[in-house]
Amino acid sequence: MLRFILRRIGISFLVLLGASFLMYILTINSGDPLEDLRESNAENREQLMERREDFMGLNDPWYLRYWNWLTGVSKCVVLQCDLGVTRNGVDVGSLLGQAAGSTLRLVTIATLAAIVIGIAFGMLTAIRQYSGFDYTVTFGAFLFYSLPVFWAAVLLKEFGAIRFNDWIAVGTISPVVVVLVAALLGFVAQAILGGDSRRRLITAGGTFAFVAAALFYFNAVDFYRNPAMGPALVAVVGVGAAVLVVSLVTGLANRRVLYAALTTVAVGVISYFALGSVLAEPTWPILIGLFVLAIILASVIGALWGGYSRRQAIFASNVTAVLMSGIIVADIALAHWASFLGLKSRPISTIGSETPNFTGGFWESFLDKGAQLLLPTIILTLISVASYSRYTRSSMLEVMNQDYVRTARSKGLSERAVITKHAFRNALIPITTIVAFDFAGLIGGAVITETVFGWKGMGELFRSGLLHVDPNPVMAFFLVTGIAAVLMNMLADIAYAYLDPRIRR
Template sequence: MLKFILRRTGASVLVLFFASVLMFLLTINSGDPLRDLRENPDPRAAAMMRARILSMGLDDPAPVRYWNWLQGVLGCFTGQCDLGTTVNGSNVLALTSQAAGSTLRLVTLATLLAIVVGIGLGILTAIRQYSGFDYSVTFGAFLFFALPVFWAAVLLKEFGAIRYNNWIAEGQYAPLTIVVIAVVVAALLQGILGGSNRRRLITASASFVFVAAIMFVFNAVDWYRNPVFGPVMVLLVAAAAGVLTTALVTGLKNRRVLYAALTTAVVGTVAYLAFAYSGVLTEPTWIVMAGLFVLTIVVSVAVGYLWGDYAKRESMTVTTITGVITSLLVVADQLVGHWASFLGLKSRPISTIGAETPQFSGGFWESMLDKGAQLLLPTLLLALVSIAGHSRYTRASMLEVMSQDYVRTARSKGLSEREVIVKHAFRNALIPITTIVAFDFAGLIGGAVITERVFGWKGMGQLFQQGLEAVDPGPVMAFFLVTGVAAVAMNLLADIAYAFLDPRIRR
């Protein structure tokens, strides 16, 4: 396995080298880097041209310029990284660090969301093949996959930002809107759950009544502007997540694992109350939040180990997942509790330009809400395209695996459908999916160029665009380095994941 990874790494380095040569040559020959100065009537323009020619090495032949750039990149391995300067004299390495942080924050969240939702939808559609739910998801996947990114971004800005900001001033849904939303939810749920016509009717009716009643209550208490979640809801949702995780990993018959999951939810909620009343969560720092997250993992693993008995590994897996979900619910509860104060500081919460509000004066939770609101629309846009692809690949891979002999043998042995799907079909179906997910991450960084331009993000897309417009190879090659290294790193992770998913590959 090690030799295989080393060979793949060597091949990837060669690909990066030849691709970087091509990218460099295309960039320096894409225009005139002195065009703005040639048209400048300023008498100092000639001196400025000479200075730019000297700083960019325009008198040197292309191989020499490329070698100078490559030497700076190789210096990164010795701690002397030098990616050059832009035409304006700015340090490219500093600009890349700032831009990469902004883009990776956007792309990482979109990738995680796409993996969870896309793979989940793919599994459900494979299980419910040719059902109404399957057809609906398939239609939606092809629709979102075919949407032009720039057009979808404009639609999101219009309906997800501008019109939402107008609506939140009152925070009330009209009765007709409530009825329409309830009908849509009822139609979706009855399609997902399926069953006989009688069961579908009961599901649709109950869903319609529940959604409509909840939305009317929310209107009455002004919940959309002053929302409340609370520790009780944290406990209930965390317990439900623990039950669901147990059902997927071991089945509900394993009572010790189920009790471990429920214990984790209870311990997490009690710890939340303790930290909340002690003031730790009033105005925390990111270091404090990271420490609390590590503590959550440690406690969750300990609970799983103590409850696990003969199934310690499965128990610790379930409690860790439950603990992470509980911690996310705690953060969500704090954000919900600070929503009203956030609206007091920013009456139009979702901006259409930028990654955060300049000179925002809120506390820790309000600042997180501000950055989260700015992150919402571009993340949703990138995730929708990836979800469409992931769901289709997952469905196809699951259908192919579920028709194999060993899956039919597993069913004939009397294994439960959960064991057949989770332990036999899904694990083997993950191998081709892993490849798609790995390359999709690097692809999202490249695809974020248009998204960042529409939403005004100062990320890698803006750096790439500015470098191309100025015929400046420094920023363009920095963009290539980030995306290329991301592609290589994700490819290596995919190779390692193959060995974990299929032990035969290790040999």
């Protein structure tokens, strides 16, 4: 395995070297870096042109310019990267640090969300092939996959930011909209769950009544401007998450795994009360440290309860701890929503990744950055979910018709065990390729999304460098995106080898 990984690293390095050479040559030949000065009427135009030629090394041969860039990048091995400067004299390394943090934060969240949602929907549609749920998800997948990014981003900007900000000032839903939303969700629910006409009617009617009652209740308590979950609801949602995780991992019949997950929830609720003063105004190192501590405690709980199912108990406890941590963070953030609205009456801005000179505390700043991250993340996630769900569905259907899956069923294994332990792992093999290519594709697609939403990320760095025929910013963009693409493909190869040991040979 180690030899396999080292071989993939060597190949990846050669791919990056060849791609960087091609990118540099294409960039410096894409236009005239002196075009704006040639059209200038300034008296010292010739001096300005000569200064830029010397500053950018335009009189040097192309291979020397590329070698100088490559020499600076090679210093990254000793953590002393020299990515050069822009034609205006700004250090590219500082620009790259800000831009990469903004874009990778957006793309990473969108990729993780798309993987979880897309694979889950793909599995369910494969299990319930040709059902109402399958047709509904298929229609949605093709719809989202066909949407142009720029058009969908502009629509979401209009309805998800501008009109939402107008609505949140009042914070109530009219009775007509309540009825329409409840009816729409009732129709979707009966299409997903399927069944005969009587069952569909009961599903639609029950969903309509529940949604309508919930929306009217939210109006009455001003939930949209003053939301709150509270410890009791946190505990209920945590228990539900634990039960769901155990049912997928081992089934509820395995009491040891179930008790481990429920104990993790109980420890999480107790910790929520005990650390209330710390969580009221934390810092990122504190939150990260508490998250690591939660994983450690979950592993200990799983090991103590697990017995003969220790491995499954540890896994279920860890997943439950992650979900419980997210629920607690969401509850605290919701509790600060009213104070956030007091500082920023129009919570979702249409431009930028955060509000300049924002004066709120930790959780208000968390909500501000989260609100700005929401809309571009939704756009990138919807586009990727479509491909993940379709590929997962086709891969699962192919695997579930294999002889070893039929053999597992004939041996009397439960359907959950057949799907999760036998079919799903082998169905993941082609999905790993999609994940690798999709991550790099999302970074490229983020260029358009960032332009629409005014994010100062990698897209802005690439666009300005290419527009001014300035190779250093463009190559900085390539350095991050190229390494990310090659790294994801290398991880996909390693995942291949783990999922199917025959690939190592």
